[in-house]
Amino acid sequence: MQAYYDASALAQHLDSITLLAFDYKNPSRNPQQADYPSPLYSAGGRPINETADAAVKWWTDQGIQGSKIVLGISTYGRTWKLTTESQISGVPPLTAEGPGGEGAQTKTPGLLSYPEICALIPNPNQRATGHLLRRVTDPSKKLGTYAFRLPDSEGEGGIWVAYEDPDIRWG
Known part of the structure; x- marks a missing residue:
């Protein structure tokens, strides 16, 4: 970033x-590997510069007050199509075959709105069916x-989707 901003x-x-x-x-950048599109911190051998923490740290290291920084987060999920060659654990990064199908609202392959994702996650008032997704939170x-x-x-x-939800711990 330093080449562009003083x-x-x-x-x-x-x-x-x-x-x-x-x-x-995201599926446009790498359609064959599903992974977290917006990690908060570096973990699991992922590049440290591809995290929200690294972006904030760069600006604060330049002398910018933290109170001036507004961190934007995605309100949608990025999806990839899983195949029989994908690891069965679901833990990313994993082999994929392009973007997941489009949502009824988003109408864009590889992109689901938060309400579209919520409709695919089982809740206590919903009878489980084969089309629902298994939700996994990151214990770290x-x-x-x-x-x-x-x-x-x-x-x-097969589908894999990463997204932000209210359970994420910021800071």
Whole structure:
């Protein structure tokens, strides 16, 4: 980033700086590997510079007051299609075959809105069916939440989606 911004010169003229620290990974950039698109912190051998923490740290290291930084998060999920070659644990990164199917609202392959994701996650008032996803939270609280459904015996219907939800721990 330093090649583009003189952060200390900018800071005196700005009330806030909005960091869009998401979409480091998505099906357009790498359709064959499903992974967290917006990790909070580095973990599991992922690049440290592809995290929300690294983005905030860069600006604060340039002398920007933390109170001027607004961290933008995604309000949608990135999806990939799982195949029979995908690891069965669901733990990323894993082998994928392009973007997951489009949502009824988003109408974009590889993208689901938060309400579309919630409709695929079982809740206590819903009878479990085969089309629902298994939600997995990150116990380390470093990477984020994901949900997945393994493909059937013909290799169809598999999906993996990473998204932010209210259970994530910021700070």
